[in-house]
Amino acid sequence: MKIFEEQGAFHKGHFKLSSGLHSEYYLQCALVLADPKIAAILCKELGGKFKGEKIDVVIGPAVGGITAAYEVARALGARGIFSEREDGKMILRRGFKLEPGEKVLVIEDVTTTGGSAQEVVDLAKSLGAEIIGVGAIIDRSGGKAKFSVPFESLAQLEIETFQPEDCPLCKAGKPIIKPGSKK
Numbered sequence: 116m117k118i119f120e121e122q123g124a125f126h127k128g129h130f131k132l133s134s135g136l137h138s139e140y141y142l143q144c145a146l147v148l149a150d151p152k153i154a155a156i157l158c159k160e161l162g163g164k165f166k167g168e169k170i171d172v173v174i175g176p177a178v179g180g181i182t183a184a185y186e187v188a189r190a191l192g193a194r195g196i197f198s199e200r201e202d203g204k205m206i207l208r209r210g211f212k213l214e215p216g217e218k219v220l221v222i223e224d225v226t227t228t229g230g231s232a233q234e235v236v237d238l239a240k241s242l243g244a245e246i247i248g249v250g251a252i253i254d255r256s257g258g259k260a261k262f263s264v265p266f267e268s269l270a271q272l273e274i275e276t277f278q279p280e281d282c283p284l285c286k287a288g289k290p291i292i293k294p295g296s297k298k
């Protein structure tokens with residue numbers, strides 16, 4: 116989390132998220148992964164949590180999972196690919212393939228509910244792959260996200276979000292910041 120703070124990717128305050136919800140914390144993993152040296156360190160650490168398993172392929176759900184999955188793949192000497200959503204369904208495009216029996220690790224940057232990562236697990240399973248686990252740089256579900264396979268993260272946070280009309284920070288009169296906009 117210190118690395119996140121140093122990169123301006125984790126702040127405490129009162130934020131309007133891109134979803135329109137309000138939150139006391141702002142977390143932007145893409146900012147941290149924008150530094151390839153930092154991305155390499157974090158992803159090597161995350162990949163190391165699945166040591167002992169020979170991983171053939173690392174898959175991340177686009178867009179958030181692309182960089183993290185690719186860097187974990189590099190660290191593990193595996194193939195790095197990503198899945199995409201088409202008409203609401205998680206699929207492999209661009210000629211990406213999984214062979215039956217290949218050992219797969221699913222990686223995302225931030226786990227919120229775990230929904231997308233579980234969809235990638237289900238997709239890989241439907242193609243006959245063996246799923247070794249799911250990994251995330253940050254688990255922001257506070258440990259509530261559960262998968263049908265082992266789950267590892269580098270840090271666990273519980274970040275509550277509020278509808279603007281129910282936001283206790285608004286009620287307390289705290290000025291709101293929209294991350295990404297000029298201050």
Ligand SMILES: [Zn+2]
Pocket residue numbers: 129137138279282283284285286291
């Ligand atoms: Zn608010």
